[in-house]
Amino acid sequence: MSKVFVIAQGGGPTAVINQTVAGAALAARERHPGSKVLGARHGVRGIAGADFVDLSALSEADLMRFANTPNSGLGSTRDKPDEAYCGRILDGLQKLAADAFIYIGGNDTSGTLAILDRASAGKIHFIHAPKTIDNDLAENDHTPGFISAALFVANAFLSVDLDFRAMRGVYIGIVMGRHAGFLTASAATWRRDDTDGPHLIYVPEVPFTETRLVEDIRATVERYGRCVVAMSEGVQTADHKPLAESLIPAHLHERDAHGNLQLSGGDLGLALQEAIKDDLPGVRARVDTFGYLPRGFLATISETDRAEAFAIGGFAVEQSEAGSGSVAQQYAEGKTVLKMVPLDAVANKTKTMPADFLTPAGNHLTETGLAYFRRLLPPRPDVWTPFV
Amino acid sequence: MSKVFVIAQGGGPTAVINQTVAGAALAARERHPGSKVLGARHGVRGIAGADFVDLSALSEADLMRFANTPNSGLGSTRDKPDEAYCGRILDGLQKLAADAFIYIGGNDTSGTLAILDRASAGKIHFIHAPKTIDNDLAENDHTPGFISAALFVANAFLSVDLDFRAMRGVYIGIVMGRHAGFLTASAATWRRDDTDGPHLIYVPEVPFTETRLVEDIRATVERYGRCVVAMSEGVQTADHKPLAESLIPAHLHERDAHGNLQLSGGDLGLALQEAIKDDLPGVRARVDTFGYLPRGFLATISETDRAEAFAIGGFAVEQSEAGSGSVAQQYAEGKTVLKMVPLDAVANKTKTMPADFLTPAGNHLTETGLAYFRRLLPPRPDVWTPFV
Numbered sequence: 001m002s003k004v005f006v007i008a009q010g011g012g013p014t015a016v017i018n019q020t021v022a023g024a025a026l027a028a029r030e031r032h033p034g035s036k037v038l039g040a041r042h043g044v045r046g047i048a049g050a051d052f053v054d055l056s057a058l059s060e061a062d063l064m065r066f067a068n069t070p071n072s073g074l075g076s077t078r079d080k081p082d083e084a085y086c087g088r089i090l091d092g093l094q095k096l097a098a099d100a101f102i103y104i105g106g107n108d109t110s111g112t113l114a115i116l117d118r119a120s121a122g123k124i125h126f127i128h129a130p131k132t133i134d135n136d137l138a139e140n141d142h143t144p145g146f147i148s149a150a151l152f153v154a155n156a157f158l159s160v161d162l163d164f165r166a167m168r169g170v171y172i173g174i175v176m177g178r179h180a181g182f183l184t185a186s187a188a189t190w191r192r193d194d195t196d197g198p199h200l201i202y203v204p205e206v207p208f209t210e211t212r213l214v215e216d217i218r219a220t221v222e223r224y225g226r227c228v229v230a231m232s233e234g235v236q237t238a239d240h241k242p243l244a245e246s247l248i249p250a251h252l253h254e255r256d257a258h259g260n261l262q263l264s265g266g267d268l269g270l271a272l273q274e275a276i277k278d279d280l281p282g283v284r285a286r287v288d289t290f291g292y293l294p295r296g297f298l299a300t301i302s303e304t305d306r307a308e309a310f311a312i313g314g315f316a317v318e319q320s321e322a323g324s325g326s327v328a329q330q331y332a333e334g335k336t337v338l339k340m341v342p343l344d345a346v347a348n349k350t351k352t353m354p355a356d357f358l359t360p361a362g363n364h365l366t367e368t369g370l371a372y373f374r375r376l377l378p379p380r381p382d383v384w385t386p387f388v
Numbered sequence: 389m390s391k392v393f394v395i396a397q398g399g400g401p402t403a404v405i406n407q408t409v410a411g412a413a414l415a416a417r418e419r420h421p422g423s424k425v426l427g428a429r430h431g432v433r434g435i436a437g438a439d440f441v442d443l444s445a446l447s448e449a450d451l452m453r454f455a456n457t458p459n460s461g462l463g464s465t466r467d468k469p470d471e472a473y474c475g476r477i478l479d480g481l482q483k484l485a486a487d488a489f490i491y492i493g494g495n496d497t498s499g500t501l502a503i504l505d506r507a508s509a510g511k512i513h514f515i516h517a518p519k520t521i522d523n524d525l526a527e528n529d530h531t532p533g534f535i536s537a538a539l540f541v542a543n544a545f546l547s548v549d550l551d552f553r554a555m556r557g558v559y560i561g562i563v564m565g566r567h568a569g570f571l572t573a574s575a576a577t578w579r580r581d582d583t584d585g586p587h588l589i590y591v592p593e594v595p596f597t598e599t600r601l602v603e604d605i606r607a608t609v610e611r612y613g614r615c616v617v618a619m620s621e622g623v624q625t626a627d628h629k630p631l632a633e634s635l636i637p638a639h640l641h642e643r644d645a646h647g648n649l650q651l652s653g654g655d656l657g658l659a660l661q662e663a664i665k666d667d668l669p670g671v672r673a674r675v676d677t678f679g680y681l682p683r684g685f686l687a688t689i690s691e692t693d694r695a696e697a698f699a700i701g702g703f704a705v706e707q708s709e710a711g712s713g714s715v716a717q718q719y720a721e722g723k724t725v726l727k728m729v730p731l732d733a734v735a736n737k738t739k740t741m742p743a744d745f746l747t748p749a750g751n752h753l754t755e756t757g758l759a760y761f762r763r764l765l766p767p768r769p770d771v772w773t774p775f776v
Contacts, residue, residue, distance in 0.1 A: 009554070012555075013550070013551050013554045013555070018772075039775065041775060041776050042776060053775045062772075065770060065771075065772045066772040068770075068771075068772075069550065069771040069772040069774075070547055070550060070551075070771075071547065071550035071551045071553070071554050071774070072554035072555075072774070073550075073554070073772060073774040073775055073776075074554075074774070074775055074776065075553070075554050075555075075774065075775065075776030076554045076555050077555070078555070151687075152687075155685060155686045155687045156681055156685065158686060159458055159459065159681075159684040159685050159686050160680050160681070160684070162401070162457065162458060162459035162461075162684060163401050163458075163459045163680055163683070163684050165459070165463070166397070166401045166459050166460035166461070166462075166463050166464045167400075167401070167460075167463075167464050167465070167466070171680065269657075269658075269677070270657075270658045286679060286680065287677075287679075288677050288678065288679030288680055288681060289657070289675075289676050289677050290676065290681070291674060291675075291676030292548050292551055292559065292674065292676055293544055293547075293548070293676060293678070293681065295551070296547040296548070296550060296551050297543060297544065297547050298543045298546060298547050298769055298771070299539075299540075299543045299687045299688045300687050381686055382453060382456075383453075383456075383457040383458075383686070384406075384450075384453045384454040384456075384457040384461060386457075386459070386460070386461040386462070386463065387427065387429060387441045387461055387462055387463065388429050388430060388461075388462065388463030
């Protein structure tokens with residue numbers, strides 16, 4: 001029986017978010033010949049404003065070209081709909097006679113779908129398809145988009161560590177991550193021993209002080225002649241405020257519709273650079289902000305990530321026949337498996353790194369932590385250890 | 389006849405600088421069986437301090453693993469030797485009974501070799517092998533290391549432009565480059581038309597004002613709903629001072645042994661972010677500093693760049709039989725060719741972008757400029773143009 005599927009993308013783009021759209025469009029075509037698959041432009045905005053792309057009209061080859069293109073090709077939004085907005089979305093879906101709405105996004109997205117699901121009383125099925133480079137969704141072992149972003153970060157830190165062996169100094173790479181340190185910690189995936197960088201990892205899960213940073217760096221430089229640091233832009237002080245928040249002048253604070261402070265690695269970077277200049281005089285110190293680079297970088301899209309994100313699209317279509325829910329990518333008996341969980345199990349929750357991923361000092365990964373990243377990413381490239 | 393070759397790496401690392409070492413070591417072995425090839429650790433420091441790696445002892449397989457590893461595997465230095473230092477270098481070379489010293493580096497490196505060549509009176513031959521991601525060496529069409537760094541930058545801007553189509557705003561990526569804007573301008577290599585980012589390019593060759601930037605961005609946002617900017621960290625004000633110099637507090641100024649101000653993209657980034665917040669209120673603006681990422685990134689090493697850097701090593705060994713000089717990578721009759729030029733032709737000179745590479749407004753590339761980058765880099769990846 002032909003059906004009407006609506007699909008949309010919410011929140012920050014990833015390198016493989018279009019794979020899920022293509023996977024869903026192709027599964028809908030196969031399972032329900034003659035189905036309509038409409039992509040809403042800019043997430044739920046496109047539904048409220050009746051702004052759609054007819055994905056059913058695309059050839060399989062075009063859908064696969066779309067799939068292999070990073071970043072949200074339907075456009076995205078950070079709108080967090082209130083009740084009235086949800087009413088407009090429901091109206092939009094009802095006008096289309098939609099059978100299912102598949103919304104690809106993070107925990108905010110799942111929250112929006114939970115509201116819609118309650119309001120629609122079962123007439124339309126709402127499926128949350130996971131994605132986020134932050135890897136912070138409850139119920140998920142890892143999320144689509146994370147592995148590719150992590151692959152960028154791992155490549156970057158291996159490369160920069162080689163660079164800083166050649167010319168000694170301190171390097172701080174600031175990586176996106178507000179609450180969860182997974183992406184920052186992936187910097188250590190290809191580390192072999194304590195001599196390899198990154199030598200220090202600072203994540204939002206562990207309270208941070210500038211004093212501690214300076215002492216850690218000083219000790220590392222004394223031991224190895226250099227120090228490579230991976231730091232989350234969301235590192236927090238003991239009072240659970242982002243370090244950036246206390247360091248950045250108040251007039252630069254900017255919050256999104258969800259009340260999240262817009263952090264900029266650049267601001268944090270400058271503050272850190274000043275601290276190092278003051279406290280470690282004569283040490284060559286450089287801070288780079290990776291910012292948007294990891295999340296859609298064309299040259300580091302993981303094949304695993306592509307395949308998993310594509311499969312989630314098909315699974316979402318299949319599961320939409322039974323009811324609403326959130327697709328969760330879990331890990332069981334040595335492999336990644338998909339299952340459905342309630343929308344509320346994911347909505348507005350944040351998964352942070354398990355405590356046993358981090359050393360007691362909180363500035364590095366344990367073997368347990370390392371094993372997790374090594375399971376997901378490809379093996380370390382075969383590079384030669386410099387002669388210096 | 390067996391010979392003694394000394395080889396070293398100076399200045400900033402590149403993704404393919406070890407290719408030149410391996411190319412030289414293998415050519416020395418082939419042309420002069422039984423030759424000694426010594427790698428000096430940390431450039432001329434290793435010669436003055438008798439700190440060498442015996443590259444002759446490595447297998448061809450190991451040399452090729454070394455070749456394929458980015459960043460200076462022998463270590464590097466920014467030392468600019470004075471007369472006394474040059475005396476110690478010459479002593480070191482004479483103790484080894486060196487026939488030739490091959491020094492891989494930029495224009496400063498060529499300058500050091502010119503001094504050594506005059507002092508040694510022809511007993512040792514001094515060969516400068518070019519490298520720099522800045523692409524700013526006289527006599528060279530392009531320099532080893534540039535294409536790989538440019539490939540990172542082109543990938544980054546294509547990816548980020550897709551990202552900023554999905555969620556509108558202003559993006560500024562700050563790219564290394566003190567005097568020459570080649571690396572920054574490579575951001576436009578895969579641009580198809582005016583709708584594609586980067587929409588604006590600011591390079592050190594064109595005097596820069598914050599006012600101009602704000603007006604350019606405002607006009608671009610009005611037209612395309614977003615604005616992606618590629619900016620050199622060395623952009624200069626009309627009085628030929630780096631913009632960063634006037635924006636960064638004086639106590640953060642740091643100069644290297646060559647008197648160059650150490651620029652940090654982070655400092656510039658924060659200043660720019662403030663300017664946009666003030667002058668374009670309500671516009672979402674993000675600034676990332678690419679910093680060290682492009683120059684040794686493992687996943688974007690160009691095959692052309694690898695092969696060219698390797699060939700230069702062999703050519704340097706071959707030419708060292710005849711005398712001193714600088715290897716220049718030139719372009720003639722549709723192909724890249726190697727020739728020898730005097731050390732002084734390259735020493736302490738800086739090549740900037742030809743005037744006809746830039747539009748009259750100075751904020752974008754002409755077709756001539758684009759053609760140059762397209763000749764060097766691989767074709768644009770086959771990405772789908774987003775539906776928004």
